[in-house]
Amino acid sequence: MRKLSSLASRVTPEIQNLAGAIHTPKNPQFAKPSLLKPSENLPQNSIDSSIGAFEFKNSISTPKPHISAGDTKLSSRPIDHRYFAEILSRKDWYLLLSHEFKAQRINLSPQIAVSILHNQDKGLAPLRFYVWLSSFNALLAKNKSILSALSNAFFRKGPVLLSAELIQEVKNSGCSVNEELLCALIDSWGRLGLAKYCTEVFEQVSYLGIFPSTRLYNAVIDGLVKSNSLDLAYLKFQQMEVDNCVRDRFTYNILINGVCKAGVVDEALRLVKQMEGLGYSPNVFTYTILIDGYFNGKIIDEPFKLLDRMKAKNVKPNDATYRSLVNGVFRSVSPCEAFDLLFKWVDKEQNLPKVVYDSIVYCLCNNSLPEQTSAFFRIADKKGVDLEETCQVFESFIENGVKVDLSTCLTFVEALYKSKKEEKGNKYLYWIIHEGLLTDVFSYNMVIDCFCKAKMMERALEILGMMSKRGFCPNLVTFNTLISGYCKGRDVNKARELLLMLFNHGFRPDVFTFSSIIDVLCQLNRISEAFDCFLEMVEWEITPNAITYNTLIRSLCICGDISKAMKLLRKMKVDRIQPDVYTFNALIKNYCKANKIDEAQRLLMSMLNLNLRPDNFTYTAFVSALCESGRFTEAKDLFASMEANGCKPDAYSCNSFIDALVKTGRFEEAQDLWLKYKEKGMDLRTIPVKYSALVG
The missing domain is CATH 1.25.40 (Serine Threonine Protein Phosphatase 5, Tetratricopeptide repeat)
Structure with a gap:
């Protein structure tokens, strides 16, 4: 399996049947690069969803669904996005758009405009559409949802640069680049890390007939902040007074x-x-x-x-x-510490809104803490602390008419499945379905994601079949979720089968599709195939993100190919993809293991120059390497500096330092460190008795 396209072959009958059960409207067929050659259409068979087999107990009533069949009908015909893409690719795009809307074949609204912007494959298409919209309906062009969709389109398909040819094209249409369009472009440049380009364009806005304003300065400062260029952002902040902008x-x-x-x-x-x-x-x-x-x-x-x-x-x-x-x-301390802190806070506060409870329940379930979830429900309902009683509290909420949203329900269901309480999880999922909480493809995707996180992939496929029977067509997110689930379980064959379904439903793979496939190939040590997929992304005109690069860099480091990993880091910078702390940690850890501390320190300086803060893994790699090199004073000084530099030592870093001290015979120092952090309530491994005895 050398290419991504080869994943889309050798499909099992199970997936064939499922693919046949999913009926989708006729999608436009994308021109595929030569490397991607998916198989012919799948046989059209049907599948019976076993969702109806869920056992349902009497503890929760089964109300009728709130949504009638009539409610699901569309109020208007769908937009032909392929048609608009063809119009926007022509030289006479402005005249064709004007003719299309003046003929009133489609009513222009914020929702229609957002949909058109969202579904364009070429970076210039959203710009052309917005230029036309600004002239056709200036008030509508200032709609916040449209401006947000415009910026997102530039970001996804960008960068869209303001070349002389492009500016002339806009002028030839009888329009101009206005402040709203420029702000959207600047926002996308900032998100893409093009800080220097933001400032260069801003310095020349007078040539566009635009003059500095507070709004324009805000857009530039925001773009510079998003591209992690705080120094330049402060410079523009200071220049506002010079341009009389308040x-x-x-x-x-x-x-x-x-x-x-x-x-x-x-x-x-x-x-x-x-x-x-x-x-x-x-x-x-x-x-x-x-x-x-x-x-x-x-x-x-x-x-x-x-x-x-x-x-x-x-x-x-x-x-x-x-x-x-x-x-x-939850981000700053361990999940158990977070629960203790929030438990005390919620217990003493009065009239907290529902979002607090939903957020805490979500975080607890997301960290697989069913007992803490139960204890948290006890605060709200003054009941027990185990999972069974949590179920009773959950049921009492429902019986008392408390509206529980789908996200909260599914985090609870997921926790039950992860705790091997499948029967209970089935019961609540059945309730979700019969309550009418599954109303669109997005809600079905959430259920599929729930099963994927619980590593119940066959059940996730059942939901995919159920979607079709209820008239909901899967989208790209549906397939990406399933592919990611199988990849996390290292099941390349099933990921291949879902990839073929993705092709046959007229979808293009995106960066998330490729990243999932690359990740599983790296996990299976099939690095050559992972790089084939990486190169194929270019043929699909898909820009790899930091996660894609990090996966490959980490795998190369594990294989010991640090030279190739460094080349990939340089390519990452050339492609204007901002490395993050995980990128540098993989490389630093590899250099430290090889006792190349000087090279690791040079990487650390690069990391700091990008305003990235070292974390516990960064410090631990250096401390361990210094200990192995016999540079204990430097190791202790570095460890002591962690907290002063905003990185509080955690159990991982403490245990690693203690282990390094023990291995080098510094038992007393190890014991002192262990006692110091144990007194702070940190959960540390016990020092073996034979070493503790030596201290005594």
């Missing part, structure tokens, strides 16, 4: 967000004071950003105090504020 609350919130992402909370607080001095009070977005910043800086207590300050200033936290708090706690 900094507003948005300006400050954007910059505060940038420094909070870097975990530099002191600077964020300075900016807040400066903002207040200009008469702009912090709003809910400012406080939410600060909460994220505290957690990025590993400061756990301050976000809770910040919530109290919000209430004192009559700033009401929104759903995003509470989600940031809950997710931040």
Whole structure:
């Protein structure tokens, strides 16, 4: 299996039957590169879903579905996106679009415009459509959902660069590049890491007939923040006064967000004071950003105090504020510590909104903590602490008319399946179905994802068959979820079969499809085939992301091919893909294992130059290497500096350092370190008795 296309062959009858059961509208056939040659159409057989076999007990009633058959009918015919793509690829695109909409064959609305922007394969097509829309309906062109879809389209298919030829093409159509279009382009450039290009274009906007404004400055500063170029963002922030542009609350919130992402909370607080001095009070977005910043800086207590300050200033936290708090706690400490902290907070707080409970339940279920989930339900309903009683609490919520959303239900179902309580999980899933919570392809995808996470792939396929019987067509996300599930289980054959179904339903593989396949090939040590897939992405005009690169770099490091891994890192930078801490950790760990500490330190400097903060894995690699080299003083100094540099040692780093000290005969130091962190409540491995006796 040398190419991705070879995955789409040798299909088992089971998947053939399932493919035949799924009826989809006729999709446009994409021109495939020569490397991808999927097989002919599958036999059209049917499949019986076993979902009806779920046993259902009397503890929950079975109400009739809320959605009638009539509700599922579409109010208008679907948009022919292939037709619009053909129009937008022609030189007379402007005239053709005007004729199409003036003929009123389709009613132009925000939803229609968003759909057209979202379904274009070429980067210039969204720009041309928006240029026409700005002229045809200027008010509609300023719709926030349309501008967001435009920026996302530029990001997905970009970069879309403002060449002289493109600007002339826009002028020839009788239009111009307006401020809204330029802001959307700048946003996409920022997300793609093109910080320098953002500033170069901004310096020349006068040639476009656009002059600096607060809104345009905000877009540039936001783009620079998104591309991790804080220095340039501060420079533009300072230049606003020169251009007589007034900094507003948005300006400050954007910059505060940038420094909070870097975990530099002191600077964020300075900016807040400066903002207040200009008469702009912090709003809910400012406080939410600060909460994220505290957690990025590993400061756990301050976000809770910040919530109290919000209430004192009559700033009401929104759903995003509470989600940031809950997710931040789980991101900053171990799941058990997070539960203890949030348990105490929820227990003493009054009238917390539902989003708090949903978020905590989701995080608990996502970390496979059924007992803690049960204990958390006890706070809400004053009941027991084991999983069976959690089920009773869940049922009591339903019986008392509490609306439980699909996401919360499925995290609970997933926890039951992972705890080997399949019968209970089936019961609640059956309730979800009969409650009418599965209303579209997105909700079915969530159920499929639930089964994939629980490693119940056959059941995930049953849901795929059930979708078709109920009139819902799978989309690319459906197939990507199933392919990812099989890849995580290292089942390449089943992933191959789902890939063929993806082709036969008229879908193109995307970066997530390729990344899943590359990951499983790397796990199986089939590196050559993984690189074949990587090269094939180029033929599909799909840009690899950081996850794709990280998978390959990590695998090369495991194989000991550090030279090729470094070449891949350089290619990553050439392709303007921002390396992250995981990229550098794989390389640093490899160099440290080979006792090439100087090379590892050079990588660390590159990492710091990109404003990436070393984590526990980075420090542990250096500390272990220094110990093995006999440089114990340096190792101890480095370990002691972790907390001062914003990286709190965890059980992994402590255990690794203790093991290194024990292996080199420094038993007393190992014992002192063990006692120090054990007293802080850290769950550490016990030092073997034979070594402890030597200390005594």
